[in-house]
Amino acid sequence: MKRVKLFAFMLIVAVSSAHAQDADEIINNYFENTGGYDNWGNLEGVKMTFKVKQGGLEIPVEAVQMADGRQYSKITFQGNTIMQGVYDGKTLWNTNFQTMKAEKADSESTERQKLNENDFPEALYNYKDKGYKVEFVGKETIEGTETYKIKLTKEPVTVDGEKLDDITFYYFDTENFVPIAQETEVLSGPQKGVIGQVTFSDYQEVDGFYFPFSMTQGIKDGGSSPITIDSIELNPTVSDNDFAFPEGE
């Protein structure tokens, strides 16, 4: 009988320790379990190739994100290359779909991009050093699954002349500590105020790190587009030209 009581006691201890999860533990667990905290910090960059599917339309994309903040997404379609969200450390630019020429993003978007320079491999990584705030909001069921909800507040951003808080919510699966969803408020345009949602699944190992190979991107409680990742390359070789704004085109 005593033993049964002891067993029950241990169960209670296990349950209450789960309740005592704080945000740092959850974040550390995630980085530790998916590659090791220090290893994540040593990554120099990631290149992904994936497909965005829209009805019967499949759009292949190559995306590169470097530790110093440089990034691009390259869409190759009917032999045309369209660059989106390209950032070379100074300039944020995109290919205009009509003229197929490079155009600089507006200054507010560029400023926001500059603020994100230090968000590799993840905004949550070493968040304290960046002056970000993290808060454990509570448990929430998302994708039918119990998660820890964590709120990340980064530096304020300027949108349409207004200074706004830059907040992201992360939902970590309570069973395995990987994020299965992420939410951010749309800050500009007709969808302003709506909550954008990204979900993550099909985590697989790449050279010792775990990455989600399947995502959906859309609006919370609304439609979403799936993204299927074909390959991930760590520390890719890139040149400055890949990111540079093509002056004089």
Add this chain to the structure above:
Amino acid sequence: MKNLIYVMACLCTILTSHGQAQEEIVLSGKELFGDLQARQIGPALMSGRINDLEGHPTNNRIIYVGAAGGGVWKSFDGGATFKPIFDEHAQSIGTVAIDPKDPDNTIWVGTGETWTRNSVSIGDGLYKTNDGGKTWEKVGFDKSERISSIEISPNSSDMYVGVLGALWGDSEERGVYKSSDGGKTWNKILYVGPSTGCGDLMMDPKDPSTLYASMWEFRRTAWSFSSGGNKSALYKSTDGGKTWNKIHNGFPSGKLGRIAIAIAPSNPQILYAVLETEKDKDNGLYRSDDGGANWKHLNNDFGLVVRPFYFSRIVVDPKNPDVVVKGGLFGSISRDGGKTFKNLGPMHADIHDILFDINDSDRMYVGTDGGVYRSWNGGTTMEIVPNLPLSQYYHISVDDAEPYNIYGGLQDNGSWYGPSSSPGGVEARDWNSIGFGDGFRVLKHPTKNIIYSEMQGAENVWRYDVERDKVKTIQPLPVKGDPKLRFNWNAPMAVSVHQPDRFYMGSQFLHKSEDMGNTWVKISPDLTTNDPAKQNQESSGGLSKDNSGAENHTTIFTIAESPIDEKVIWVGTDDGNVQVTRDGGKTWTNTVANIQGLPKNTWCYHIEASNFNIGTAYAVFEGHTKNDMNAYVYKTSDFGKTWKSIVTDEIYGFARNIQEDYVNEDLLFLGTEFGLYITVDGGKHWNKFTNNMPAVAVHYIELHKKTNDLIMGTHGRGIIIIDDISPLRELSQDVLQKDVHFFASKPTIMVEESGFGGGSTETQFVGPNPSKAARIVYYLKKRHTFGKMNMEIKDNGGNTVMELTPGKSKGINVVTWNYMIRQPKVAKGKTFSFGGFTSPRVPAGTYKVVLTKGKDTYETDLVLEYDPSSLLTAAEREEKHNITMKLYNMNEELAYVVYEMDEYIARAESLMKEDAKAKKTAEAVAKSLNDLKDTMVITKGDNYVGSAEPQLREKLSDLYSKIASGYEKPSASEMQNLQLLEERFNKAKADFNKIKEKEVSKMNTYIQKNNLKPVELKSFEDFLKI
């Protein structure tokens, strides 16, 4: 110790294995419903009742709307558009307040509307957000029911809440509360009794320790309303609420009713109050110029005295203390300090709140029974905000048209019908008006194009001939020997599935017509309690008489003819009777005494006669008008001899309506004050449905027989549909225990339609259409997070025709496929060939869905059928398909030819650079191929008006797209064009072959001779993969 560990391990195993064998899986709604999503289709054109408007103190782009039944909406663009930000909580809003110390982030919401008409919803406390509305926490005041005011100090942690409190009963959770720690702890600082609440609370904008509180003695029952008493008073405190004094100097003596109060922001010594008093001459507007020490009566025009319980809001221009606006039937504005008033400009009647822009007083926002209006000229011209779908349905019904229509009546907004889907989405212009006044029940004649609708108290019951646009009123009239007919405000009507021309209405009697309302027969005695104490509506209202008919009581409220036997009719009354006849009305039995645990005289809101068993029925009761907020839902299987409660603690809030499934008797849908609940086991467990479904009062539910759509009439968020609930029919413990379960699905019709439609402007609400794609629906016992999971569609030859991305959620997943294969690979060019974005449809037939999850695979069939309205014969369809695929293949073949040419050109160019001797040979290749390529694809220009002349690629892909996306057989003109393009393509290929034989061959020989890198070409199959 070792022993202990061993024992524990055994115990653990026993416990787990025991658990596995026996354990019932009980999932919450969020774990179960997965991808089943509610679809909100509005309408927004007439919007709904607004309780409160609030503006950001320094940023005039930000505006909040507190709706009476539709939650909190936020505008980021100065009122052009609004987004809902409070969907998970009670949707009945009393007040929204912004913390002036942190106005971007800290917002408070007091729930429970405060303009206390008969049909109000309830709130359940005070809420706070620290992030501008993204996340909310409940702070308390669970039993407050209605919070009228929140005042927050601009320079300290002090804040105050005014609780109006319970409408239908005594409550001690009323009065004024103060927190000195920013809302963590609260003290009641002004309380005058259990029937008197705080109607309004104001803080002096320049001195936060000065407060004004108007206290109101009031009470509603189902059959009467009372405003006013000796406890109603206006109080002032100058010490942060420690002491309160009545400030009535200049007010009449005697009882007071509801008191509106306003402070002029530009001069807080100037106050306005609107009084409800014992004498008409004393009612209306009072002004004080000394902070309430003395009052002067200024005006008792209609606009200032009308229905104080509904319109006690007065607002002063932030810049000019003499510009005053009062809510009312039309709204009144004074520009002379309250001496005289004129009406606000034309808009929906019943004005509840007014908000001035902080910078420009010409910009005004007005909250009405019909949404929010904007003015740019100080209230003279008003325009509606067309994107607030806050319509408040009392009742809905559906027809069997395709797409089906939804009929229903709205609080103060008439009766309407509109389609469940429409080209371009369900827009304002899709809705048709079919009744005036307050609308309630609207029913379509089962076979004829006739609609029945009504207004309050059955004052008019319309029979509308839709095609001929003719209308006749057909309400039952008293005949010789009849007492006064008592119709409910929301009078019941019913049609019969057995006799299409039969039409029922209920007063205290059940009336039946067999000729669509021309001739009426009473088929019952008075079925109510006929309690005379509840029939004295003429004296209702308290200090201000208010006999609108809204309090009519001891009436029939619900009528249900059995779908199995027309002689079995159930009737429920608002005073708590459940009557049944089994002989078409000859004899009636009141069965309510057989219901255990139901408080006496609890309003019978809905009876659902079962589709499965003649003696089975469900009865939903609600006692909120007796201050009883519990849910009461009972089932009988023996014509009411015995009843069993099917309510569990999982249900929050009182219930109004239940819908039985047509296939699975244990699948039931319950509409409550705070949303939708679903049971799949006959009521043993209830799951709250929250996927895009706000916590809104669900007044009526229908299940569409053909589409299996669940349609809800909500009182604050319009029509909400869950498309095709049929997967829920299969949910059982057997299914829930499986790792993966595919739900059966009906064959999918591959819809053929133009794609035209949609004419709404940027700020108009458009309700989304249901997806027309094929649905693959399955249950996952656990979310898939690690490892690969994919889904393929295979044809009957086992070929993969499409790869889909499966959902990974625990619970129900819905994956859609638009019955298309991938778009063709189109030749590389300088610009886009837009025709190449088209994907062709697959032929009808049975396809296999293969779900691969790690090492396991799961399969199900998917059946596609052609649209029965198609113009194509089988032979024509085959021809269309063949031509489409021929062009698809030609596009890909051209892509490969151009790829080959590009490879040769690239090699020729590199060769020229690496070997000067090769120049002549390589140059010939580059030139001849580039010349030819110029005729095959666009090699210059852009995607807009700088475009170059279209070449073969563009012409081929355009013709392909034209035929693939059309729904007729290829026309003669198209076939001629195809012939032209084929000839051109053949010639191009022949020219290419010539160049290959001559120039390219020469270059290859050169390469070979000099041992240089040869041209390596991918095979056609490999090329298609890149």
